[in-house]
Every structure is written in C-alpha cells, then in structure tokens.
Amino acid sequence: MTEPADHPLVTAVKPLVDAMGAELLAPSQATTEDVVLAWEGDDVIAVRLPQLSESLDHILAAMERRHGMPLAELDRKAKQGVVRTLEARGAFSVRHG
Template identity: 70%
Template sequence: MTPPADEPFVTAVKPLVDAIGGELIAPDRAQGDDVVLSWEGRAVVAVRLPHLSASLDHILAELRRRHGVPLRDLDRRTKQSVVRVLEQRGAFSMRHGVETVATALGVSRFTVYNYLNRENAERAAGPGAGGPEERGGAGGA
C-alpha cells in the first residue's frame, strides 16, 4: 500500500517531509526508525527520515536550488550567509561537516572556519557593534 496522495493530511505534511529529505511511505511499510503519523485516530502515513549525511547533502542541494547557481559560484558574502544557515541547521556538528561544506562552496576548510569565527565574533560583540565593514575593517576571508 502506498500513502494516499489525495489524503489532505498527506498533502499537508509533504512539503515538510520533502524539505528534510524524508520519504513518505504507507504506514504498513514502516520500520524501526520510521515515524508513523496518525490523524483522527488512524495511521495515515509514515515518514522515513534520511541518514544524517544524506541530510547535509539534501540541505546543500536545496541551497543550490534556492540560489540558482552552484554554491561555489556565489560571492564571498553569500557564502558567509550560507555558512550561517548551515551552522544554524547543525551542519557542523556532523563528522566531516566542515569538509563537506568547504567542498560544496569551493573554499578551504580554513575559510569555512574563518566564516564561522567571524559570525561568532560578531554575535559576541552584540547588537549595534556592526560588521567589520561598519567598523572600518576589510572583513577577512
């Protein structure tokens, strides 16, 4: 059995499942780590979650689609923004996360760490401190 595509609940959760790189499956096909979603007392659909490494690849592919060009073709400021988004989504808590992101952005691991350090320094400086450009600096890597 496949989940009914015309089921309103399935239609409602599909964008979320797609965004995380999961897969909708019929509840009777659910396995150990799958999440069965019920509505009004009946199992409607199950979600097969992606492996963590696949999640990072999925997030990078989504960012590429969102920007409309390969991530390596983005300008420095946009790459810094991408790193900020990835940090918020936990990409750098994964093993080899920095290396995977560096490869996708076409930069070195050192550059990714510079972007992260810059972001953390600006956050620590607090509101109103401004970025390096506002303070008269060149801005680093």
C-alpha cells in the same frame, strides 16, 4: 507509497517531508526507525527520515537551487550567508562523525 496522496494529513506534512529530504511510505512499510503519523486514530502515513549525510546533501542542493548556481561559484558574502544558514540548521554540530 500506496496510501492516498490526497489525505489531509499527507497534504499537510508533504512540504515539510520534502524540505527535509525524507520519504513518505505506507504505514505497513514502516520500520521501527520510521515515524508513523495517525489521523483520528488511524495510521495514515509513515515518514522515513534521511540519514545525516543525505540530509546535508539535500540542504546543500536546496541552497544551490536557491542561489541559482553551484555554491563554489558564489561571492564571498553569499558564501558567508550559506555558512550562517548551515550553522543555524546544525550542519556543524556533529564532530568526528
């Protein structure tokens, strides 16, 4: 990314972008599928959203970091909590994908 990383808009959205597994780009690098964010009428940053499979991988990796171990090693109660979180985040909403 060539845009200033210390711009207030970039600073504000970066935690959300990171949590989603998205990517920040210069507006000049944006395609029609990217989201360009403007500040006071000037394009500041573009956000490239992850593909669905990348997003799910990102969510699972974050959950493993949160629990401090691979999800397969969690006890039954913790695994049930993971499934509830995945359901709440829409991981099971795509069928036959």
